[in-house]
Amino acid sequence: MIATLLQLAGLFGLLSLLAFGGGAGVIPDMQRAAVDLHHWLTAREFLDMFAISRAAPGPGSLIVVLIGQKAAGFAGAAVAFLAMFTPSSLAVHVAARFWHRGAQSYWRALVEQALAPVAVGMTFASGLALMRGTEHGWLPYLITIASTAAFAFTEINPVILLGLGGGLMLLAGS
Amino acid sequence: MRTRDRRRPDGRPTLGALFIGFASIAMMSVGGGLAAWTRREVVQRRGWLDDQQFLSGYALSQIIPGATNVNLAVFIGTQLRGSAGAVAAFFGLTTLPLAIVLTVGLIYLRTQGMPGGGWFSTALAGMGAVAIGLNLGTGVRLGRHNIRRIVPALIAAVVALSIGVFGVPLLYALAVMIPVSLLAAWLDRRA
Numbered sequence: 392m393i394a395t396l397l398q399l400a401g402l403f404g405l406l407s408l409l410a411f412g413g414g415a416g417v418i419p420d421m422q423r424a425a426v427d428l429h430h431w432l433t434a435r436e437f438l439d440m441f442a443i444s445r446a447a448p449g450p451g452s453l454i455v456v457l458i459g460q461k462a463a464g465f466a467g468a469a470v471a472f473l474a475m476f477t478p479s480s481l482a483v484h485v486a487a488r489f490w491h492r493g494a495q496s497y498w499r500a501l502v503e504q505a506l507a508p509v510a511v512g513m514t515f516a517s518g519l520a521l522m523r524g525t526e527h528g529w530l531p532y533l534i535t536i537a538s539t540a541a542f543a544f545t546e547i548n549p550v551i552l553l554g555l556g557g558g559l560m561l562l563a564g565s
Numbered sequence: 566m567r568t569r570d571r572r573r574p575d576g577r578p579t580l581g582a583l584f585i586g587f588a589s590i591a592m593m594s595v596g597g598g599l600a601a602w603t604r605r606e607v608v609q610r611r612g613w614l615d616d617q618q619f620l621s622g623y624a625l626s627q628i629i630p631g632a633t634n635v636n637l638a639v640f641i642g643t644q645l646r647g648s649a650g651a652v653a654a655f656f657g658l659t660t661l662p663l664a665i666v667l668t669v670g671l672i673y674l675r676t677q678g679m680p681g682g683g684w685f686s687t688a689l690a691g692m693g694a695v696a697i698g699l700n701l702g703t704g705v706r707l708g709r710h711n712i713r714r715i716v717p718a719l720i721a722a723v724v725a726l727s728i729g730v731f732g733v734p735l736l737y738a739l740a741v742m743i744p745v746s747l748l749a750a751w752l753d754r755r756a
Binding site: 415423483 | 591592593594595599621622625626627628629630631633634636639640643644648655658659661662663665666667669670671673674677684687688689690691692693694696698699700701702703704705706708709711712717718720721722723724725726728729730732734735736742743746750751753
């Protein structure tokens with residue numbers, strides 16, 4: 392139990408500081424550690440929890456709470472929550488005190504320019520890793536392709552599409 | 566439209582107002598768009614920050630690792646009320662969503678093996694497929710806005726394929742690709 396809590400703290404504490412470009416980018420590592428390495432949950436459960444955290448209000452990174460809950464109950468959920476959000480929040484808090492507009496704008500612009508393609512790549516990687524890690528039938532593939540196009544080119548509210556996707560699978564009865 | 570909320574004599578919001586402000590932002594963001602809702606509440610409705618301050622904070626929240634919207638809340642809380650403000654904004658943004666996610670997650674875990682509970686799992690498979698599309702679609706959008714040249718496009722592709730398809734751990738991929746991308750950006754700016 393204590394060992395599991397330490398593993399949760401170590402995993403999410405590290406991922407907190409690697410999540411360049413937002414929380415979605417660390418999903419592949421989260422999946423590998425939780426599913427393949429520690430066997431806290433199956434690939435299917437991981438994708439289900441990912442769907443729950445994306446459909447719910449608030450930050451999508453709250454998936455860590457569900458992983459922690461499955462691995463070690465409420466203590467696990469609490470540890471996962473604190474480990475995922477404390478390191479990055481402290482970093483922002485400290486930086487916010489020294490953040491002055493225009494100061495060292497050359498370096499800031501350089502870092503922003505350099506991190507942009509890395510963040511884009513991490514965002515794609517999370518989608519690809521989730522597809523790879525689960526048994527994706529032909530219908531889920533079609534839904535994924537259609538919703539990728541919808542989100543890329545329209546302003547549709549994700550909740551509507553999430554509902555449609557769920558309804559479609561229920562209708563297909565698979 | 567501006568709402569009236571409790572303010573201290575110096576015009577800065579109280580900690581309670583910060584907590585409630587970010588709690589309402591979180592509840593409006595069902596399905597995403599947190600940053601847009603944050604801007605609407607903090608800049609347009611409550612007038613806590615101006616647009617310049619907001620955009621500057623948003624840029625910082627993206628540069629620093631972590632969930633961008635949580636970072637943004639911590640930044641705004643810090644600017645307005647220091648450490649206590651950061652804590653109030655953070656828990657305002659996360660408390661209700663945390664309770665909702667945990668509740669739905671527990672129902673999911675409890676009904677998993679039950680006869681008749683299968684429909685939830687089937688629906689979730691469809692929602693998961695959409696959620697993957699949400700990530701990929703966001704990638705397309707970000708790429709169209711931020712990547713206009715061949716070298717950054719190649720960097721994004723290497724990051725996406727190495728982590729997403731070939732299973733390279735994030736730490737190794739970043740240790741190589743962030744310096745490469747910094748070098749590319751530096752050369753680009755010198756040219």
